[in-house]
Amino acid sequence: MRDLGVGFGYLLKGQRWVARHGKQYNFGLLPGLIALVLYGAALVALAIWGEDFVSWATPFADDWSSPWQGLFRGFLTAVLFALGLLMAVLTFTAVTLLIGQPFYEKLSEKVDRDVSPDGTAPESGLPLWRELWISARDSLRILARAAVWGVLLFALGFLPFVGQTAVPVLGFLVTGFFLTEELAAVALQRRGVELRARLGLLRSRKTLVWGFGAPLGLAFLVPFVAVFLMPGAVAGATLLARDLLGEEIAEGATEDDGDAADEDRQVTS
Numbered sequence: 001m002r003d004l005g006v007g008f009g010y011l012l013k014g015q016r017w018v019a020r021h022g023k024q025y026n027f028g029l030l031p032g033l034i035a036l037v038l039y040g041a042a043l044v045a046l047a048i049w050g051e052d053f054v055s056w057a058t059p060f061a062d063d064w065s066s067p068w069q070g071l072f073r074g075f076l077t078a079v080l081f082a083l084g085l086l087m088a089v090l091t092f093t094a095v096t097l098l099i100g101q102p103f104y105e106k107l108s109e110k111v112d113r114d115v116s117p118d119g120t121a122p123e124s125g126l127p128l129w130r131e132l133w134i135s136a137r138d139s140l141r142i143l144a145r146a147a148v149w150g151v152l153l154f155a156l157g158f159l160p161f162v163g164q165t166a167v168p169v170l171g172f173l174v175t176g177f178f179l180t181e182e183l184a185a186v187a188l189q190r191r192g193v194e195l196r197a198r199l200g201l202l203r204s205r206k207t208l209v210w211g212f213g214a215p216l217g218l219a220f221l222v223p224f225v226a227v228f229l230m231p232g233a234v235a236g237a238t239l240l241a242r243d244l245l246g247e248e249i250a251e252g253a254t255e256d257d258g259d260a261a262d263e264d265r266q267v268t269s
Helices: 001-022 022-057 067-097 100-116 130-157 165-192 193-203 205-220 225-244 256-269
Strands: none
Touching: 001 022, 001 067, 001 165, 001 205, 001 225, 022 067, 022 100, 022 225, 067 100, 067 130, 067 165, 067 225, 100 165, 100 225, 130 165, 130 193, 130 256, 165 193, 165 205, 165 225, 193 205, 193 225, 205 225
């Protein structure tokens, strides 16, 4: 269970890192804002027309008497919106990372250099178009896996007691796992780690992944929070990726003020 605390610690360290590097943080907000507008519009549309969709999809309930028809369709509408919200949380990271791929690559590289004992960072050596293609392809594969879990959780939600207790917990664990994969992929892809290998690494230390991703998934449910946490989440996932690969993190590197150090070097040069 120690890994739960370690994973959560990486999430906090990532947020502290971007708080000390204001320029990277400010640029990192833009991709999240664009994605937020897109997802917000989609969820609003689902809230407005979700009931009409449920009515269209359940013609067999047209002749049901009141209040059973309203209760049944109201329940399905609520479940449909909850499923849409879950899919938004699961895919928000992938879409935001794709929009902000060049920036987040540079942010992750800078974190690597800051915490590496020799001050270096792995580089993929691939052209930008190739990195975007790999990121988009892998994100679609993750989305397919997340969709399978989403349908399964949707079905389990109808079970008495289990649907109201175990399913929400399982949903946050699943969300946390896939969120962490998407975020850690920025650092792992630069190291040439393919999707299958990345999933194997994450499964080997599930509690570490859940400690990082589950609280982040919970925070992402709050409007606008995902936008402000995204840059720090990428930074923290870079630290987590180094841990998964057994790469050393220089002692105290995540606590030093990088911006102040840069300013000191400029003054003395």
